[in-house]
Amino acid sequence: MRFAPNPNGPGTLGSARGMVVNSEYVKMYRGKFILRFDDTDPDIKRPMLEAYEWYLDDFRWLGVTPDQVVYASDHFPLYYDYARKLIEMGKAYVCFCKGEDFKELKDAKKACLHRGVSPEENLRHWEAMLAGEYEDQQAVLRIRTDIDHKDPALRDWAAFRIRKLSHPRPEIGNKYIVWPLLDFAGAIEDHELGMTHIIRGKDLMDSEKRQGYVYKYFGWKYPRTTHWGRVKIHEFGKFSTSGLRKAIEAGEYSGWDDPGLPTIRAIRRRGIQAEALKKFMIEMGVGTTDVSISMESLYAENRKIVDPIANRYFFVWNPVELEIADFEPTVAKLPLHPTDHARGIREVAVGNKVLVCRDDIEKLEVGSTLRLKDLCNIEITSLSSLQAKKSSTSLEDLKKMRGKIIHWAPVDGIPVRVRGPDSDIEGIGENGILVELDKIVQFERFGFCRIDSVDREKVVAYFTHK
């Protein structure tokens, strides 16, 4: 099987489906898995040099090693070779019609005058195409099918076009001006690579029938195919690489790995685990129906994986200072994990002032009792300047009074910026977060985050999910 992206941008969640499902089938049936870069459009979906590496990187992250990595752009000689054969066989012809003219004829089931030209003459035209004697748009090579086929999508489709542009890969550069189109390149590639099974998007359902002509002419056996529908994610809606590019260029996002984007790079940065993504994709299956799924399902998978490994920390958003009268400075000892005690504790030095979330104290009144988690119970004595007095340290007392338990942070904690899919949140966290670079942590009563960067003044975390 194969996964054949055009590296015109990084992999998205849609690509991830292709990576995961194909590779899982290969694993299941001990087949061969090929990553093929379908990079033969220098124009509309022009490849991005970095994206090749990004795909390889995403595969490494998924723990998948393709058996073979191939570049369609390395195979021009092969394509030209087969094209020549087809011309000689009278199964392909150079067409000089303007696009709209051909469409009109095709829709009327009428052949254009170039269709009747002899193979010898076509061969001359083909050589002239390759030699650069025609300009862009002037000529294409068409595969001869049935011009009166009842399905207009199958009538004499184009296999090559002229585009005098360079290819982003330096090893290709300006070498070629005649570019193979998807159905032709794909047909040749799949055969040459010995493909037995193909999964592709249902937008390519006609490819099998179109390519079927080429396979028939050469006497090849067509691989078994299946199709899947489009993935729509509630949180992102429909998305396309070109659409994302536009939004990034417009400054709506900070880059391809912005937490608001449905790219693999973005969800990696946010701390989604490869295993969770795999399960999510496998669960989606391979139906032809379009799926409209919520990230919640992915988060649920991820939460189960991440919960046992994430250390807990306090992070206070919208911080407000709270003074506790008669509080003896101490070093609080808090568990790094609520159930896995072997992980040890975190120590936080506290004086008579702490930071708490504004949301937590908003509905309080003087006299309310609440508990600073793992520290002590307090009774609010003033709201104008937030003050309290320590009432007890016993958890039982708090339970009797049905008080709330809230989290807190030391006044000399580290500023934390949490980058989320929709917005960023600033606050103060425990200094212990500084040692968690690149790890997934849980900010208690807030959610899971991946610590993206740390320095003495600031921590940047990427929000994973609640």
Next chain:
RNA sequence: GCUCCGAUAGUGUAGCUCGGCCAAUCAUUCAGGACUCUCACUCCUGCGACUGGGGUUCAAAUCCCCAUCGGAGCACCA
């Protein structure tokens, strides 16, 4: 306009190939409860679906036809 494909709970999915074991699987969401010094995790309980109509058959989610709805292709993109 022509052609092709699909339809199972809020969402995703199993079952459809070879009709009976399907009073329909699993997951997630949601509601309730237990546990818990987090609104996390875990556990328990509950709600919830075969698009509609015909036909074939002893028997239809499964086969056939029609309708409805949805998607895709008819590019010198992939």
